[in-house]
Amino acid sequence: MSYVLEENDPEILGFINQELERQNTHLEMIASENFTFPSVMEAMGSVLTNKYAEGYPYKRYYGGCEFVDKIEELAINRAKKLFDCAFANVQPHAGSQANCAVYSALLKPYDKILGMDLSHGGHLTHGAKVSLTGQIYQSFFYGVELDGRINYDKVAETARIVKPNMIVCGFSAYSRKLDFARFKEIAESVGAILMADIAHVAGLVVAGEYPNPFPYADVVTTTTHKTLRGPRGGLILTNNEEYAKKIDKAVFPGMQGGPLMHVIAGKAVGFGENLKPEWKEYAKQVKSNAKVLAKVLMERNFKVVSDGTDNHLILLSLLDKKYSGKDADLALGNAGITANKNTVPGEMRSPFVTSGVRLGSPALTARGFKEAEFEIVANKIADILDDITNTQKQEKIKSELKELALKFPIYNKAIF
Structure with missing residues (x-):
């Protein structure tokens, strides 16, 4: 319990505690x-939130960055080690x-993206x-x-017709492996840069539970939360030195001003967790639990x-x-199950209504759910639907x- 918030803004503290209660008592399956x-x-809740640090480590536009430089450098080095x-x-x-x-x-404005x-x-x-992109x-x-499933021959055919400057491989709702080698082959055939967006699967990639986009992708992007379990944020990776220099300039001063040093510290801490041997076990369990979810729902005559x-x-x-x-x-x-509606192949409804639901296993796996619990949850989903x-x-x-949820608590209130 935070006594500072309790005294200074009890209204916000009340909402925070309600959200904690929701997270503890509901099943998060987004x-x-x-x-x-x-x-x-x-x-993320540390004094680092007070520090401006425009620029990059040891090349800042502000003074007093000697310690945040070390933090960002550590985050960079851990990310490079994690993704090799x-x-x-x-x-x-x-x-x-x-x-x-x-x-x-x-890219230049009006270049082609596939x-x-x-x-x-x-x-x-x-x-x-609807996006600026x-x-x-x-x-x-x-x-x-x-x-x-993706038909790679059709992707290649489209690329030959379009001749894109960049091909993006990545997803927010695709349940199969991406063939990064085939994407690279297609990109090279039309002279395109290949960018892999692994925001959803990065935590599985670093554990060896999903194909690594390197060495095929020219650039890789990801979020640092989702399957990585770090703070909300983004990350850009490459092995191309020329691209690296351009990317640094595009992030700052091109896209952003001061970096969020408290979040970068959180990223460093999260990467440290991802580098531990236990991380591989978590990633394996995430996949195993998702497979149980799919299996039970199909046995209950639902189309996966x-x-x-x-x-x-x-x-x-x-x-x-x-x-x-x-x-x-x-x-x-x-x-009490939090999920999200989603479009599906052959969709007949609007994106605001849809004919599908997306379900994921990372959050419940983080709570300690295993195959037995996912079998119970999957059957309850079928009972509801x-x-x-x-x-x-x-x-x-x-x-x-x-x-069931309260047998697997997330956080102790005392940490707030």
Whole structure:
């Protein structure tokens, strides 16, 4: 309990404690969310939040940076060791800003980007028209087949027609492995730069549980939360010295002013956790739990896109149901399961309604859930969706899942 907040702003403290209660009693299954380490939160809540440090280590525009220089240098070195690469920029405030900085560094306005279609599992910053990336650059898209998998021959054909300056491989809702070698082959065939956005799977990549985009990708971007369990933020990596210099200039002074030194310290702490031997066990469990989730739901006659998963997420297709992804999202929420509606291959509804639900395993795995717990949760999801209008059943399941959740507490209130 924070006595300072209790005295100075009890209203905010009340909301924080309510959110802590929600996180402890609900099941977090949004694939892009996770529970970070208490040590990361401690670093982020430190005096580092007071320090401006425009520039880079030992080349700042402000005085008094001798200690934050060492912190950023440590974050950089840990990131390079973690991803086995020559360069890391740890300053981007988010994955979206990391992506935009790479485009700014390596492309000119109206250059061509070929990325995964947002409605097929891509990300806004892969050229979606509603994003600045789709307004500053000419954006073209590849997608998935009705089986939920990328057809690389079609990607190659599109690349030959479009002749993009950059190909982006990455996703926010794709449950299979990306073939980085094939993407590199396609990029080289048309003279394009290859950027891999591994925001969703970075934690699996560093554990050896998902293919590494190096040495195929020219540039790699990621967030530092999601499967990495660090603080909210972005990261840019490359082995190309020329690109590295351009990326540094694009991040600062091109995209951002002062870096968030308290977040960079949190990144360093998170990378330290990722470098520990125990991290590999966590990543293995994330994948195993996702596979159990997919298996049980398919056994309960639900359609899982691509019939399974190779990573931390599954996409549930409800095209054969009378209800929508939005309906399912609300019903699951009523039962204490936090998920998100999502478009699916063959989508017939609007992006605001959708015909699917995305479910992920990282956050519950961080709490200590294993295969047995995921089997229980998967069956409860099926029970809810099989009788989606039954609010009494939703309330009953919410009570049962709360009892399960409280066996796996996240944080002790004392750390606040």
